[in-house]
Amino acid sequence: MSEKHQLTLKDIAKELGLAVSTVSRALKSHPDISEETIKLVKDYAEKHHYVPNLLAVNFRKSKTFNIGLIIPELVHQFFSSIISGVLSESNAHGYNVMICQSNEHVEDEKKVAKALLNSRVDGVIISLSNETTEVAHLEEFLAAEIPVVQVDKIIETFDTPKVIVNDFSGAHQAVTELIKKGYHKVAHIRGRLNVQHSNERFRGYAEALKEHGKDYPDSYVKICKDLTKEEGYEFAKSLMESKNPPDAIFCVTDLVALGVMQYLKQHHIHVPDEVGVIGFSNWQLGEIISPTLSTVHQPGFELGEKATSLLIEKINNGLASPNEQVVLDADLIVRESVRS
Amino acid sequence: MSEKHQLTLKDIAKELGLAVSTVSRALKSHPDISEETIKLVKDYAEKHHYVPNLLAVNFRKSKTFNIGLIIPELVHQFFSSIISGVLSESNAHGYNVMICQSNEHVEDEKKVAKALLNSRVDGVIISLSNETTEVAHLEEFLAAEIPVVQVDKIIETFDTPKVIVNDFSGAHQAVTELIKKGYHKVAHIRGRLNVQHSNERFRGYAEALKEHGKDYPDSYVKICKDLTKEEGYEFAKSLMESKNPPDAIFCVTDLVALGVMQYLKQHHIHVPDEVGVIGFSNWQLGEIISPTLSTVHQPGFELGEKATSLLIEKINNGLASPNEQVVLDADLIVRESVRS
DNA sequence: GTGAAAGCGCTAACAA
DNA sequence: TTGTTAGCGCTTTCAC
Numbered sequence: 001m002s003e004k005h006q007l008t009l010k011d012i013a014k015e016l017g018l019a020v021s022t023v024s025r026a027l028k029s030h031p032d033i034s035e036e037t038i039k040l041v042k043d044y045a046e047k048h049h050y051v052p053n054l055l056a057v058n059f060r061k062s063k064t065f066n067i068g069l070i071i072p073e074l075v076h077q078f079f080s081s082i083i084s085g086v087l088s089e090s091n092a093h094g095y096n097v098m099i100c101q102s103n104e105h106v107e108d109e110k111k112v113a114k115a116l117l118n119s120r121v122d123g124v125i126i127s128l129s130n131e132t133t134e135v136a137h138l139e140e141f142l143a144a145e146i147p148v149v150q151v152d153k154i155i156e157t158f159d160t161p162k163v164i165v166n167d168f169s170g171a172h173q174a175v176t177e178l179i180k181k182g183y184h185k186v187a188h189i190r191g192r193l194n195v196q197h198s199n200e201r202f203r204g205y206a207e208a209l210k211e212h213g214k215d216y217p218d219s220y221v222k223i224c225k226d227l228t229k230e231e232g233y234e235f236a237k238s239l240m241e242s243k244n245p246p247d248a249i250f251c252v253t254d255l256v257a258l259g260v261m262q263y264l265k266q267h268h269i270h271v272p273d274e275v276g277v278i279g280f281s282n283w284q285l286g287e288i289i290s291p292t293l294s295t296v297h298q299p300g301f302e303l304g305e306k307a308t309s310l311l312i313e314k315i316n317n318g319l320a321s322p323n324e325q326v327v328l329d330a331d332l333i334v335r336e337s338v339r340s
Numbered sequence: 341m342s343e344k345h346q347l348t349l350k351d352i353a354k355e356l357g358l359a360v361s362t363v364s365r366a367l368k369s370h371p372d373i374s375e376e377t378i379k380l381v382k383d384y385a386e387k388h389h390y391v392p393n394l395l396a397v398n399f400r401k402s403k404t405f406n407i408g409l410i411i412p413e414l415v416h417q418f419f420s421s422i423i424s425g426v427l428s429e430s431n432a433h434g435y436n437v438m439i440c441q442s443n444e445h446v447e448d449e450k451k452v453a454k455a456l457l458n459s460r461v462d463g464v465i466i467s468l469s470n471e472t473t474e475v476a477h478l479e480e481f482l483a484a485e486i487p488v489v490q491v492d493k494i495i496e497t498f499d500t501p502k503v504i505v506n507d508f509s510g511a512h513q514a515v516t517e518l519i520k521k522g523y524h525k526v527a528h529i530r531g532r533l534n535v536q537h538s539n540e541r542f543r544g545y546a547e548a549l550k551e552h553g554k555d556y557p558d559s560y561v562k563i564c565k566d567l568t569k570e571e572g573y574e575f576a577k578s579l580m581e582s583k584n585p586p587d588a589i590f591c592v593t594d595l596v597a598l599g600v601m602q603y604l605k606q607h608h609i610h611v612p613d614e615v616g617v618i619g620f621s622n623w624q625l626g627e628i629i630s631p632t633l634s635t636v637h638q639p640g641f642e643l644g645e646k647a648t649s650l651l652i653e654k655i656n657n658g659l660a661s662p663n664e665q666v667v668l669d670a671d672l673i674v675r676e677s678v679r680s
Numbered sequence: 681g682t683g684a685a686a687g688c689g690c691t692a693a694c695a696a
Numbered sequence: 697t698t699g700t701t702a703g704c705g706c707t708t709t710c711a712c
Binding site for chain 2: 688
Binding site: 066077098115229289 | 395404414415416427440441452458598
């Protein structure tokens with residue numbers, strides 16, 4: 001049974017004494033075609049393992065059923081989760097996903113965008129690189145009537161559907177939890193001033209305190225540059241050695257929180273009794289360390305799912321359809337690093 | 341400048357008073373075509389942003405320049421690295437990658453295999469799910485003359501190119517290092533008996549000891565079922581509380597090693613002075629904990645790269661070409677958990 | 681209810 | 697050196 005020649009509609013038509021068009025319609029159960037013919041054709045196709053040549057179908061319909069996904073870095077739990085969500089949703093709708101990495105470089109981003117444009121994907125989902133400040137390379141997609149959806153790392157002014165995480169609410173939940181659990185002096189180790197995520201988290205922190213009639217001295221807010229464990233350690237040291245040490249520290253990301261925890265442990269300051277700690281991002285490490293780390297979970301999978309469903313809608317309804325912006329809530333995960 | 345109608349060869353031909361075939365060949369700088377014509381056509385194409393319709397080209401050549409990648413789980417550092425390698429190598433050769441997850445379920449694996457078969461990828465790279473014991477669903481690719489390459493999780497008897505990691509050598513390096521650093525009584529917490537990786541690592545352990553004239557009592561080899569931190573903790577406990585406690589523990593994976601380290605720390609057994617610890621896999625956590633964990637790095641990226649280059653070779657040379665098996669070395673990474 | 685035929689955009693064998 | 701033509705496999709309009 002040599003598979004040399006893939007079975008085509010023509011083959012089936014000839015074999016069954018029908019016209020190609022009849023066979024084509026029969027396989028789709030077109031109402032014009034009689035029950036018998038449909039059955040005849042379908043049985044034959046089944047029996048001989050007919051597989052439609054998608055290359056031809058795509059060409060004919062000028063549609064690939066491929067969507068392109070551009071992300072900064074694959075080897076990163078958050079982005080892996082996003083991809084996972086994209087795959088799940090797109091496969092459910094018969095789309096395949098072509099994944100490309102920008103490696104956080106705008107040049108790479110341009111290169112892969114070009115490649116996706118050439119391979120005629122039906123739509124594109126992108127999470128921008130840190131370097132990206134303008135989107136001419138992405139506007140080419142729109143010019144070619146290929147819809148684009150932005151996810152997580154977005155440019156506000158680029159008019160496409162967007163899916164982002166509510167950093168404000170995540171931070172707000174975290175700090176509210178600390179206050180509820182009886183911590184009175186909450187410090188915050190935050191990220192850079194020019195990063196939107198950091199600013200939103202800081203806003204959540206400040207707002208939650210305010211709502212509970214609390215304030216924070218300037219010395220309670222530390223600014224991380226690189227979000228490392230070492231920075232966490234150093235800032236914990238400076239906070240705890242100050243005249244007015246906090247009894248809780250909310251950190252912009254888990255790795256920083258880990259540094260904080262290491263400082264506290266080394267200096268025999270008990271977590272969570274003496275000091276409560278909450279991180280952000282829900283990295284795997286939080287479950288592994290001891291005590292386990294409370295954190296704010298960013299719904300990567302759902303982000304990917306939602307972006308994909310928006311994209312598919314856009315593919316079906318055309319570029320002119322309205323550009324929704326979806327904000328997904330981050331969820332607080334309470335673990336041992338906070339009093340129960 | 342409405343982009344409504346994509347420019348085609350026909351358009352260019354009509355505009356320039358040439359035949360479609362001439363234009364086609366000119367764009368490829370075919371030797372038959374005169375310099376002038378080539379220049380004329382190329383300039384026109386350039387000026388009017390001609391983009392070849394890949395859908396048509398692919399159809400014509402019945403080639404997609406897509407390769408399929410099936411992996412168990414995206415959200416896993418090791419697999420992310422593999423993917424990264426696949427992307428890098430395939431993009432360098434003009435291929436796009438369609439990624440699918442099996443979620444470690446053979447049913448999902450079959451489903452995505454079907455989808456890839458339908459979308460007429462030019463080749464497939466697969467890392468098998470844990471549940472997969474037979475490969476009928478993959479043989480369909482070969483039947484359709486679509487080459488397959490297996491990576492990491494393979495089935496020996498399925499005759500395709502294969503790329504795997506040398507677990508034996510990784511374990512051997514680790515245990516040799518322990519011995520060299522003056523540890524005399526090396527225990528091993530291993531994985532299940534029916535898992536090839538575990539067996540190879542155990543073999544490396546036993547062989548390294550033997551080469552240095554050392555032996556191990558049966559009580560020094562513990563078998564993990566689920567490779568958890570908790571198992572590591574328990575086995576460390578049972579080893580250290582025994583009459584003849586080891587002075588080094590080589591663990592089948594980093595998470596188990598973490599459990600071991602936690603036990604040792606809690607019982608004030610100094611690492612690395614009193615007991616040396618080495619893990620396997622080079623998870624991120626190893627750099628984060630204190631003391632940092634020595635481990636064996638599995639070259640995921642290189643695995644992906646190599647698998648891809650083998651696949652592309654196979655795509656170009658046909659299924660009949662020989663099926664190479666490549667074994668990549670794992671590298672020992674020495675950190676603080678071993679005496680220096 | 682079924683068939684004939686055109687055509688999607690491109691390539692390549694053959695002709696001129 | 698260039699043009700003509702057929703055809704890849706499928707969908708779809710129009711005719712019977």
